[in-house]
Amino acid sequence: MDIDGFWALIERSERETDTKRERVAWLEEHLFGLSVEEIVDFDVFWTIATNRACSWDMYALYRHMLSSYSSDGFEYFVNWLVGLGREAFETIADCPDRAVEVPQVRHVLELQRSAFNGSRRRREVWTEEEYPEFELLGYVTQDPYKRAAGENAISRGQAVVARGVEGKFPWFSFHTEPDGEGWDFEDRAEMVRRLPRTARWYGMA
Template sequence: MDIDGFWELVERSARETENRQARVAWLKDQLCGLSAEEIVDFDVWFTVCANRACSWDMYAVFWTITGFGSSDGFEYFMNWLISLGRDAFEKVADCPDRILELPQVQRLFELSKNFSHERTTWGRDGEFRLRRVTRIRRELWPGEDYPKFELLRYVTFEPYKRATGLETDGLGDAVRARGVRSKFPFLTYHAEPDGEDWDFGDEAEFARRLPRLARHYGLG
C-alpha cells in the first residue's frame, strides 16, 4: 500500500459511514481483508503522517483550541487531523496557522461562540502567563465534532492480530523494522515535537509564530 492507498482508505471511511464508531468498524473490516504486509503499510503511513505534523507550533494550536495540553491529547488531536482527509491535513501539516481554514475548526468556534467566559491561561511550566476572554467551552462540543479521535489509531491492531496471530507489539516491531518510529506520545518515547520549544503564554511570540490564530483570540 502506498501513501495514496492509505489516504483513500481514510477518506472512504468518512464517506461510507455516519459516525466515528462506524468509521472505526469500517476501517477494521477493510483492513481485515488485506495482507499482513499491507496492514503494516497502513500503520507506517499513519505514523509517517502523524510524525510530519508533530511540531511545537502544532502543539500550540492544539493547546490553544482545546484549552489544555498533554502528550496523549496531542496524539489524539493528530489522529483527528488525519481523519479529516488528505487535503485538510496537507493544508496544516507544515503550516499550523492555517488551521482556521478548516471547516471543522470553524464549526467548533460556531458551536462555542455564545459561551464566552474568562479563563486564566497558564504556561506549560505552571506559571501564570496571561488572562483573556475565550469563546471555547470544550464540554459543549459534541463527541463527533471534538478535535480528538483516539480510536482511529488502533484500527490496525485487530486486523494485524488476525492476519499474523501475533500480538500488537509485533505490529510495532514491524513498523520499526521499516525504519519508522512514532513520536507519539512523545513523553513516553522521549521524543520531542519538531522545531524550537517556546512559551505558548508569551503573546508576542504567539503572534509572531501563529499570527492568524493570535488575531482570532485577540493576542499580541
C-alpha cells in the same frame, strides 16, 4: 498499499459513516480483508503522517484550541487532523497556523466561540462527534494485524520500525520532543509571531 491507497481509505471511511465508532468499525472491516504486509503499509503511512504533525507549533495550536497541555490529548488531536483527509491534513501539517482556514477546523472553532459569552461558558462546546480528538482512529490496525500476523508475530510498532519508520507518539514515553523550537505558549508576543492567524482568532492580535 501505497500512500494514495492509505488516504483513500481514510477519506472513504468518513464518507461512508456517521459517527466516530462507525468509522473505526468500517476501517477495521476493510483492514481485516488485507494481507499483513498491507496492514503494516497502512501503519507506516499513518506513522509518517502523525510524525509530520508532531511539532511545537502544532502543540501550541492544540493548547489554544482545547486549553490543555495533555500529551495524550495532543496525540488524539493529531489523529483527528489525519481523519480530516489528505488536503486538510497537509495544509495544517505544513503550517499549523493555517488551521483556521480549513473548513472542518473553522467549524469547531466557530462552535467554540458560540459556546462562550465573554469568559462565561453558556453550554457544552462540542458533542462527542464534533470534539477535535479521535483516540480510537489510532488503533484501527490493532485487531486486523493480530489476526493477519498471528499471536506470536512481532508487534505492530516493531513491524513499522522494521520498515525504517519510528513513531514520535507518544513522545513523552519515547523521550523525544516535537519538531522545531519549543516556546512559552503563554507569551502573547511569541504567539502573535509564530501563529498570527490563530492569535487573531483568539483576540490576541
